[in-house]
Amino acid sequence: MRGRGGISRRGVLGMAAGLAALPLTRAAASSNSATPEDVIGRWYKLVLQLVRHTATYSPPVASRAFAYLGIAAYEALAPSGGMRTLAGQVNGLTAVPARAAGQDYSDAVLLHAVMTASTQNFFGNTGPSGQGAMAAMAQKLGARAADGVAADVVARSTELGQAIAAHIFAWSQGDGGAVVENMGFPLEYTLTEGAAHWVPTSLVRQQQMPLLPNWGNNRPFAMADGGVCGLEPPLEYSEDPASEFYAQAMEVYTTSKTLTDEQKLIARFWSDDPMLSPTPPGHWISIAMQILARDHADAPRCAEVLALLGIAVADGFIGCWHEKFRHDLLRPVTYIRRVIDKTWNPLLITPPFPEYPSGHSTQSGAAAAVLTHLFGEGFAFDDATHENEGLPVRSFPDFWAAAEEAAVSRLYGGIHFRAANERGLAQGRCIGEQAIALKTRG
Amino acid sequence: MRVLAVLLMLCGPALAEEPLLPAFAEETTTAGIDHRYMGDWQYMVGGGVAVFDCDADGFEDVFLAGGAGPSQLYRNVSEQGQALRFEPVDGMALDSVTGAYPLDADNDGLMDLAVLRVGENRLLRGLGACRFQDASAEWGFDGGDAWSTAFAATWEKGADWPTIAIGNYIDRAQEDFPWGSCTDNWLHRAEGRRFAAPLPLTPSFCALSMLFTDWNRYGRPSLRVSNDREYYEGGQEQLWHLEAGTPPRLYTESEGWARLRIWGMGIASQDVTGDGFPDYFLTSMADNKLQTLAAQPATPDAKPAFADVAFARGVTAHRPYTGGETRPSTAWHAQFDDVNNDGRADLFVAKGNVDAMPDFASDDPNNLLLQRADGTFLEAGDVAGVASMKSARGAALADFNRDGLLDLIVVNRREPVQIWRNVTTGAGHAVALWLRQGGSNRDAIGAFVEVKTDAGVQSREITIGGGHAGGQLGWRHFGLGAAATAEVRVIWPDGLAGEWQSVAADGFYLMDRDKPPQAVAPN
Numbered sequence: 001m002r003g004r005g006g007i008s009r010r011g012v013l014g015m016a017a018g019l020a021a022l023p024l025t026r027a028a029a030s031s032n033s034a035t036p037e038d039v040i041g042r043w044y045k046l047v048l049q050l051v052r053h054t055a056t057y058s059p060p061v062a063s064r065a066f067a068y069l070g071i072a073a074y075e076a077l078a079p080s081g082g083m084r085t086l087a088g089q090v091n092g093l094t095a096v097p098a099r100a101a102g103q104d105y106s107d108a109v110l111l112h113a114v115m116t117a118s119t120q121n122f123f124g125n126t127g128p129s130g131q132g133a134m135a136a137m138a139q140k141l142g143a144r145a146a147d148g149v150a151a152d153v154v155a156r157s158t159e160l161g162q163a164i165a166a167h168i169f170a171w172s173q174g175d176g177g178a179v180v181e182n183m184g185f186p187l188e189y190t191l192t193e194g195a196a197h198w199v200p201t202s203l204v205r206q207q208q209m210p211l212l213p214n215w216g217n218n219r220p221f222a223m224a225d226g227g228v229c230g231l232e233p234p235l236e237y238s239e240d241p242a243s244e245f246y247a248q249a250m251e252v253y254t255t256s257k258t259l260t261d262e263q264k265l266i267a268r269f270w271s272d273d274p275m276l277s278p279t280p281p282g283h284w285i286s287i288a289m290q291i292l293a294r295d296h297a298d299a300p301r302c303a304e305v306l307a308l309l310g311i312a313v314a315d316g317f318i319g320c321w322h323e324k325f326r327h328d329l330l331r332p333v334t335y336i337r338r339v340i341d342k343t344w345n346p347l348l349i350t351p352p353f354p355e356y357p358s359g360h361s362t363q364s365g366a367a368a369a370v371l372t373h374l375f376g377e378g379f380a381f382d383d384a385t386h387e388n389e390g391l392p393v394r395s396f397p398d399f400w401a402a403a404e405e406a407a408v409s410r411l412y413g414g415i416h417f418r419a420a421n422e423r424g425l426a427q428g429r430c431i432g433e434q435a436i437a438l439k440t441r442g
Numbered sequence: 443m444r445v446l447a448v449l450l451m452l453c454g455p456a457l458a459e460e461p462l463l464p465a466f467a468e469e470t471t472t473a474g475i476d477h478r479y480m481g482d483w484q485y486m487v488g489g490g491v492a493v494f495d496c497d498a499d500g501f502e503d504v505f506l507a508g509g510a511g512p513s514q515l516y517r518n519v520s521e522q523g524q525a526l527r528f529e530p531v532d533g534m535a536l537d538s539v540t541g542a543y544p545l546d547a548d549n550d551g552l553m554d555l556a557v558l559r560v561g562e563n564r565l566l567r568g569l570g571a572c573r574f575q576d577a578s579a580e581w582g583f584d585g586g587d588a589w590s591t592a593f594a595a596t597w598e599k600g601a602d603w604p605t606i607a608i609g610n611y612i613d614r615a616q617e618d619f620p621w622g623s624c625t626d627n628w629l630h631r632a633e634g635r636r637f638a639a640p641l642p643l644t645p646s647f648c649a650l651s652m653l654f655t656d657w658n659r660y661g662r663p664s665l666r667v668s669n670d671r672e673y674y675e676g677g678q679e680q681l682w683h684l685e686a687g688t689p690p691r692l693y694t695e696s697e698g699w700a701r702l703r704i705w706g707m708g709i710a711s712q713d714v715t716g717d718g719f720p721d722y723f724l725t726s727m728a729d730n731k732l733q734t735l736a737a738q739p740a741t742p743d744a745k746p747a748f749a750d751v752a753f754a755r756g757v758t759a760h761r762p763y764t765g766g767e768t769r770p771s772t773a774w775h776a777q778f779d780d781v782n783n784d785g786r787a788d789l790f791v792a793k794g795n796v797d798a799m800p801d802f803a804s805d806d807p808n809n810l811l812l813q814r815a816d817g818t819f820l821e822a823g824d825v826a827g828v829a830s831m832k833s834a835r836g837a838a839l840a841d842f843n844r845d846g847l848l849d850l851i852v853v854n855r856r857e858p859v860q861i862w863r864n865v866t867t868g869a870g871h872a873v874a875l876w877l878r879q880g881g882s883n884r885d886a887i888g889a890f891v892e893v894k895t896d897a898g899v900q901s902r903e904i905t906i907g908g909g910h911a912g913g914q915l916g917w918r919h920f921g922l923g924a925a926a927t928a929e930v931r932v933i934w935p936d937g938l939a940g941e942w943q944s945v946a947a948d949g950f951y952l953m954d955r956d957k958p959p960q961a962v963a964p965n
Contacts, residue, residue, distance in 0.1 A: 049621050053672055055727070055770075055801040125800040128486055129620050129672070136618035182761075182768055183728070183801060203750050204729045205758040206770060276671060276703055388622055390676040 034144035036107040036299030040073055043115035044289055044306070046137055048278040050119070054126040056180045058274045059359060060215045060317040063281035063310070064177045065122040067221055069115070070310035072168040074303040074440075076114040076161060080107055081300025082441070089438050090221045090311065093171055097163040106157045107299060108145040113161025116142065121169040176218035184212045185352070195338075196237030197328045198354040207352035216322030221311040222434040226322030229430035231423050234329045234356040239339050246339070248417040252332045253340050256347060256414045263412040267347050269391050270360060270409035277386070280360045280406070281313035284367040286385040287402070291375070304440050305374055312370040312435040316363030319431050320424065321353075329356040332414055346414025357424035358416045361407035365428020366435065368403035373436045375399070403428070460820055461812040462782040462869060466827040466850060466862035474516070474528040475851075477859045479835060481510030484560050484614055486797050487591050487650055487670075487707070488540025489835030489853045490775070490912025494553045496531075496572040500950065500964050502840050502916050503572060505534065505542050505555060506853060513539040513557070517572055520843040522964045526863050531572045536564070541836065541911025543593045547581065547604050548635070549882045556606065558590040558911060563608060582636035588625050589614045594907025596654035596663050597883035597935065598686045603632035604883070605684070607665055607907070608640075609649030612673050622675040624648040627667065629690060643667075643690060647677030651709040653908035654684070655720055656888065658735070660742045661937050663888055665690065668706030668724055678703050679724070681746055698745025704731065708910035712778030712787045713901040714755075715817065720903050722748070723789060725773035725910070727802060729753075729760040730791070756819045759791050759809045764824040765831060767803040772796055775837040775910035780921030781826075781848050783870035785897050786813040792852055792910070794833030805831040808852065832857040836912040841919055844964055846872045846948050848919055853912075871947035873928055874917040876962075877904060879955040885915055888935035891953075894942070895925035922947050930959065 034042075047069060051062045071086055075096045078085050087095045099105055116138045123130060146154045172178060189209040191199060200208045216226040223229065238245045259267075272280045288309050292302050332355070336344045351359075372379070377398065384393040396402040407425050410416035479489035492505040501518040508514060512535035516528035541558040548554065552568035554577070562585035567577035578585050583606075592609025608630065613623035624647050628640035647669035654663040665682040679702045681693040693699040708725035714732070715721055719740045724731040732755055733748035752758045761770050771793050778787040791809040795802055807829035811819035823829040828850055836853040843849065847864035854860065873893070877886035889904045906915050922928050929942045932953055943959055945951050951959040 046619075049619070053621065055799075127672070127799045128483055128797040129617075132483060132617055133619055140618070183770060187768055203753045205753055205760045206728050273703075388675045 032144055033147040034108055034112070034141055036077070036111050037297070037302065039108050039111045039115060039141060039145055040299055040302045040306075041289065041293060042137065042141055043119060044285065046133055047119060047123070048282050048286060049133070050123045050126050050130050051278050051282045052275060053130055054123055055183050055275060056125055057279065058184050058211055059272075059279040059281055059363075060212055060321060061177065061180055061184065062279040063314040063317045063363065064175070064218075066281055066285055066306070066310035067314035068122060068168055068172050068310070069118050070303065070307035072114050072118045072165055073111060074307035075168070076111050076164050077107060077300045077303045080105070081298075081303070083300055083304060084439050084441065086307065086438060086440075091219055092174065096167045097160060099160060100156075103156060104150075104153050105160065106145070106149045106153050109149060109154050109157035110161045111299065112142050112145040113158040114165050117162050117165035118168065121165065174219070177215065180212075182206070185209045186213060189213060192328045195239075196330060198330050199334055200352065201331050201333050201350040202352050204352070210325075210353040211351070212321065212353070213325050216318055216325055218318050220315045220318045222438055223315050223319065223431060226318045228434065229319050229427050231323045231327075231357055231427055234327055235417075235419055248419060249332060249335045249340065251418060252411060252414055253336050253344060255411055256344070259347065259412060264347060265391070266405060266409045267413040269386060269394060270406045271348055271413065272360065273349065277389070280363055281317070283385050284309060284313055284364065287381065287383050288371065290384060291381050308370050308374065308435050308438065308440065309367060311438070312366040312432050313363045315431050315434060316366035316428050317359060319427060320357055320359045320362035323357055323427070324354040324359070327356045328354045329420075331355045332417060348413030348415050350415045355416060356420045357427055358407060358410050358420040359424070360410060361403075361416075361421045361424025362428040362431065364403035364406040365425040366432040367428070368399040369429050369432025370435050371399040461784055461786070461814055461822075462866070463812070463822050464782045464810070464826045464864060464866040464869070467865045468827065468860060468862050469526045470858060470860045473526040473861045474530075475504075475859050475861055477506045477508070477514050478511060478857060479507055479509045479853050479855050483617060484589060485509035485540065485855070487611065487835075488558070488911045489855055490541030490558070490910060491836045491838050491851055491853050492542035492544050492555060492912050493838045493840045493851075493914035493916070494544035494555075495916050496553060496568060498570065500962055501844060502842060502914070504528065504838070504851060506859060507539040507541050507836065507911060508535075508537070509540065510538070512537060513542070515572060518842055522843060523845040524843055526842050526849060526861055534574065540589075540591055541593065543595070543906055543913045544915040545595050545604060545887070545906050546884050548577070549602070549884050551884060553915065556593055556595070558593055558608070559585075560589050560614065561587055563590050582633065582638070583630060584637070584640050586610070586628060586640070591911060592627070592649040592652040592667070593913070594652040594654045594665060594905075596684075596887055598632065598684065599662065600686060601632040602882045603635050603637070604887075605632060606630040606637070607643070607652050607654070609652045609667065610646065611648050611650070611670070621673055624674050624677070627652070641689065643682065645677070647674035647680065648672070650707045651908055651910060653709045653711060653905055654888070655711055655903060655905060657681075657720055657746060658740070658742050658744050659719060659890070664693070666709060666722065668704075668709050670705050670707065671703045672705055679706060693746050698747040700747055702731070707774050708776045709908040710776035710778050710789065711903060711905060711908060714778065714787055714813070716898065718901050723757065723776050723778065725776050725791060727772050728770035729758045730773050730776075732757050755817055757789060757811055759811065762803050762805060762807055763809070763821050764807055764829055765805045767805050769801065769803040771806050772799070772802050774835045775912065777837065777839050777909060779839045779848055779919055780872070781810065781839065781864060782812065782866055783846070783872045783921035783923065785870065785895065785900065785921045785923040785925075786815070787900075788812045789819060790828075790837060790839055790850065792834035792837040794835060794855060797855075806833075807831055808834055808837075828862055830854075830860055832860065836910055838912065838914055840914060841874060841917065844950065870921050870923040871925060872919060872921050873930070873945050873947060874919050874950045875930060875953050875959075876917050876951070877932060877953045879934065883935055886932070886935055886955075890933040891918060892931050892933070893920045893922075894929040895922055897923055897925065917950065
């Protein structure tokens with residue numbers, strides 16, 4: 001996909017800038033004042049760093065935070081942005097505290113209060129640098145958001161924002177994913193017996209247990225439960241060279257031996273390793289942020305996109321994990337070393353959990369479905385997520401092209417069989433449809 | 443190229459029994475050291491201790507980083523075999539010190555001290571009697587204005603003056619958004635008998651430990667850099683070529699260097715596998731790494747490809763082993779040395795939470811891992827008495843009272859420095875060796891020492907650097923097990939291998955070049 005196409009905009013973005021909710025009762029605001037768009041943009045920029053730099057934030061955990069942060073921002077701006085509340089639509093969410101009738105609110109201050117409290121709620125376990133950054137953002141951006149806003153409006157908006165954040169956080173505590181211990185690795189776990197099943201692939205002691213084996217039982221957001229978009233079983237395990245399973249393993253093996261520079265680049269571009277990147281769901285959030293910034297989207301639109309995308313990737317991981325531990329398939333590195341070449345190493349580090357389906361594929365499918373719904377078919381964009389890491393910007397003609405590249409990157413990286421990628425995308429599309437069914441407008 | 447005779451460890455029959463468990467008696471409150479490593483964000487790393495003999499009495503003294511508080515030099519006034527005792531030395535209370543390393547930079551036979559700081563680094567010339575004078579300007583040493591956290595020194599071929607590498611951390615002006623703000627490490631090369639303007643070691647990735655090491659025993663050290671992935675973008679562990687007269691350049695994947703990204707915090711080096719080549723323990727958060735050359739048998743033509751054998755050997759040290767915590771550990775300084783004198787290198791690892799990081803253990807005991815005959819390690823920190831739960835950073839194993847047993851000092855963040863006397867009963871014999879040569883590089887940085895007994899050959903590279911923000915230069919301790927004598931030889935930094943020479947166990951010996959070992963009694 002590299003080098004393709006210019007940037008295109010779709011009509012859906014046309015409403016963006018013109019609908020900005022202006023802070024009320026603003027007087028003598030300076031050029032340093034923060035708009036609601038500044039507020040959401042700057043907080044999300046920090047959140048992407050916090051995901052990378054908070055050890056608990058494996059991809060499933062990150063996706064959960066993105067969903068709650070997005071919903072919190074969305075609910076804060078829904079009244080002024082003309083959007084429908086998600087209360088009563090997503091599982092378990094009741095009506096958030098409402099704006100008082102006849103009172104003025106500043107969207108920037110309100111949103112800042114929501115993001116300040118929510119970020120602290122979901123990243124309270126980050127390290128000293130993250131804590132410092134959150135505190136600095138709260139103080140400096142807060143001052144800018146309040147610049148030129150009447151004191152009573154600031155106080156009222158802040159109080160409401162904190163109340164909304166508290167409401168969302170309280171709701172989050174019952175979803176099954178609120179407590180993550182030992183970076184998500186259980187202290188005890190019984191492996192499934194049989195040659196077809198997952199065994200540890202890492203020399204890291206902590207990773208001798210699979211990551212978050214119960215994550216698929218968490219309460220989803222838009223779908224009824226983790227099994228709604230279940231998958232057929234993986235290919236039947238066989239070591240027979242004539243079998244389809246062997247053929248798919250051999251494809252991983254031969255692909256690894258003939259990787260082009262472009263394929264290696266694709267593998268690394270979508271590698272999105274936890275603690276070294278914003279993770280796969282963060283990669284899609286990053287894509288959305290780039291598009292929203294490029295197109296000067298207003299804050300309600302930003303919140304709408306970030307909420308639906310967060311829901312899609314979070315449900316994507318719940319659904320994917322549900323199937324991973326239902327089918328519990330071994331990784332290519334295990335099979336290939338057992339059957340084909342005992343010295344083989346994949347390009348990427350094999351993640352420490354079962355293979356089928358591919359998590360990146362599922363959540364990328366869900367993300368592509370939602371973003372296509374929001375921005376339209378054929379929406380071209382550039383992705384500079386990893387530019388600071390030295391990886392070049394990649395260009396895509398549409399969201400599905402990006403999702404398909406993310407999926408096949410796992411084959412290039414040697415960490416998934418083709419079936420896990422293709423069926424993961426299909427599962428993601430199904431999960432994305434659940435998020436799309438949520439009503440945000442009209 | 444240096445002609446190398448690879449001496450394989452000739453292990454005797456595998457012993458079924460576990461290693462002798464050492465015993466340490468804490469003497470923190472009686473030893474006369476009252477010091478803490480203080481400060482907030484800019485001192486979340488660092489906290490090193492330099493161990494060296496500043497008054498030429500044969501007993502090693504300590505210089506302690508103070509962070510936001512003052513640094514402090516303590517003279518060792520212990521008596522042989524007795525309780526540990528130290529006295530503070532006036533005039534060494536520097537501010538903003540993160541760490542320190544001794545070296546004889548000007549080759550005058552008096553130990554100097556490189557001091558790492560948040561701000562301008564200093565080179566202090568030793569004047570004898572534990573007195574020092576800032577010689578940075580006189581020696582042309584540009585101390586910079588960075589957050590310095592790592593140090594290594596070597597003498598390049600033909601140089602009269604050392605080459606110093608300084609590792610620098612985050613841009614401290616970026617406290618609000620520090621990620622991706624790693625500042626350049628610097629390489630200070632010799633220009634006659636002073637330092638040239640520093641060369642930036644670009645790219646730099648927030649180094650927390652550096653070590654010049656001849657990893658393939660080619661006869662020329664490379665610079666190994668361990669980097670903190672918390673703050674870099676696009677970074678990884680690094681190995682630099684260092685060839686005299688040419689700019690340093692990174693080893694690449696095409697040369698065999700494999701990308702590794704960890705929270706690199708400390709490097710300990712020792713030949714653990716017995717193949718004659720240095721192995722490297724890299725501290726991090728959760729699992730730590732023990733790297734040995736992947737190509738076996740190792741040769742000087744080996745590619746810089748390393749296998750991680752930490753899991754196989756039982757030194758991942760990823761989680762507290764006592765105290766009930768299940769959250770992963772945070773490791774800082776590490777040091778290989780033989781604490782029970784059985785002839786096998788053991789491993790001490792200082793542990794401590796960065797600063798209220800809830801994802802990691804807050805009660806994080808230090809490790810003391812004893813090497814078994816089969817090369818695996820046994821955790822003994824708790825039974826040995828050194829499993830402190832304080833937030834450790836720097837540390838050193840050193841024989842402070844010259845009784846042939848390695849004692850332990852640990853620098854803790856915001857809490858008192860702790861010191862333990864090794865009181866192991868039934869330990870094996872040992873020898874301590876101090877290399878010296880005339881001219882430049884008087885402490886023979888870059889030499890390899892080999893000690894041979896019936897149990898085999900121990901090989902050790904003489905380095906200054908690595909660890910976490912502190913190192914030691916002086917006596918090198920070798921456990922001998924039951925052997926009453928040992929054969930020792932030195933392969934000097936210029937590649938010349940000395941003769942095998944016999945030394946009696948339980949002695950301290952000066953290994954002057956071209957002279958027989960000279961037993962040194964305590965002054």
